[in-house]
Amino acid sequence: MSTSHVSEILKPYHPAPWMSDLHGIPSHIVELSQKPTPIQPWNLPRVPDGYQISIKRDDMTGSTLSGNKVRKLEFLLADAIHKECQHVITIGGIQSNHCRAVAIAARQLGLTPHLFLRSEEKEEFYNGSEGNLLLDKMVGSNIYFIPKKSTYKKDCLPRMEQLAEHIQSTRGEKSYIIPVGGSNELGIFGYIEVFREMIEQESLEKFDDIVCACGSGTTLSGMAVANYLTGSKLKIHGITVCDSKKYFHDDNNEIFPLIGLKSVQSEDIVNIIDGFKGQGYGLSTEEELGTIDRTYRDLSVDFLTEVGSKTGIMLDPVYTGKAAFGLVQLLEQLPEMFKGRRILFIHTGGIFGLADGRMNVILKSKSENKIKIWNDINKPPFS
Template identity: 50%
Template sequence: MSKLLPYVCPKWAQNLNHIPKYRIQVRKLEFLMADAVSRKCGHVITCGGVQSNHCRATAVAARQLQLQPHLLLRTDVQDQSKIGSEGNLLLDRLCGSNMYIVPRKSPYETELKPRMETLAKKLREETGKEAYLVPVGGSNSVGLFGYITVFEELISQGLFDQFDDIVFACGSGGTAAGLAISNHLTGSRIRCHAIIVCDDKAYFTDHINQTLCSVGLDTVHCQDILDIIEGHKGRGYGLSTSEELEFIMNVSQQSGIMLDPVYSGKAARGLMEELRSNPDRFQGNRILFLHTGGVFGMYDGSLDSVVKAETKDLVHMWPSIDSSPE
């Protein structure tokens, strides 16, 4: 358990070792699911985009703990028959998740959270079991500790000695809050940069300041411990431009590193653009980019047209052993 946790961590989370079989190593969900188990819940409810990495990971973790997953998925699709089984949706379906389709622009506080509470009440009345509500991205004062432990891992791997800055995608604020708070508590000289892929700087500043207050750090302010970078979300959350998709293709061809269209792709491209247009925002040239996953989101079909166009000359027909490849 992280040496940082006693500063701000709830007592139940400091004693997770008493349930080692529930130690799901998926960052924020390790703590959120431990809380759900400790409360003896039978259901887990969360929300996100229709291709949400967080929702998929929650569904898998819930099934590993014999809990029933319920996912509120935002999309513009209004026809049930057109909700596919590609990308993260495939794993959602394989886990037997109950999926509730809601309008894509539904705000969390005014629409998603009330729906989750209504669903929890319905499940309690129908099954007699409580539901554990996980906010979008798992980003609250419980999930926060997943990235406090990440920061400790980075320290053990030489973060302070090898890097001046750390850059990462920001989609719900949990990763940003956990890393920035950890950086502050250690007195580190590393500078944290969150490249937002949805909403705006004002939203995340408010969210992270609320998180700081919720863990007793009300004298610390987001603006002092985190650089929130706007201008790189493109068309919006989960929506890609051709330039973004081409960037992902180029990175994979040149490095073998796979970036997803929703999070890591936008953030890595944003980092490159900031280095060109505003390099002074970084403390040095030793920059660590934290890849936070999202591989299943690559299989939603959005990359198909770019990949086929870029690789059409790499596909060679070879019908006969006696002929040369075409």
């Protein structure tokens, strides 16, 4: 990449004054997202009376770059370019929103994406092109399928480092490794910056609580850090869709000292909530998909279609669907958990996950009475 092209892409990052005590503040940013994203009233179904729900539309950060991951990549890929890397290597599930965003953003910036995708050892997974995987392949990503149960530090990172070494030795080119979900001490600035955006939108005084899905962690922790630094009185909640609240608190407590928050404990500045993973990360059984409210804590995709048909907002079955479903259950069962009745839900995207195939059977059964065939103009399909 030429020096002139780099100077066009890399923009100096100017932090807010309240960030001044943080360590490792990024020097540059690449502008990949469409911002600011709007904050809108949201008539979320099943919410008990008396609550005012609004939604921050970070599913509108772009088209193929829709969702929260691009917020982190604006800093991570700026760092990659600043370090003169030509390749980007990352890791996620087979339908990873993060990997899709990395692949597309990398190509837009002239970098080569390499994706390690955890998957079942089945041929149909390797040959499929649904959802996010379709977009991964459309931009010509180099894809490496690895066992689904691979752990990051033991199984994934060594593979990523081995690939980086191979690229360096055979091509003489540098690689930039991005962890799961872009979650590290640099990626956290993505949602510290989003909190700043919401301040500039003059909206935060209108809410008591902020709620989002917690999948890799730094979307939630970035907002919690910003909330703490600004002295805001909001209460920040994250609903886990994988792992556990202990895992995420421990991860935050490792990252916080790296950005200068040595005396801050995650448990003191953010409420992380377990119990709404259902069958597990990214999983929905046939029974779960087809039954409304089968159990208190299981996400039903009937909820997703209900939200879509009543509000026009698309939720995905992996992240936002489980978080929104958890929110309405908590408002009903544990209202004392919330500071007030004015709730802001952060929509973190994931729309391409709806196209992974799991919704087909459900939508077929739900659409039977709404789809009509009208071949003969003189024979309308209604009486």
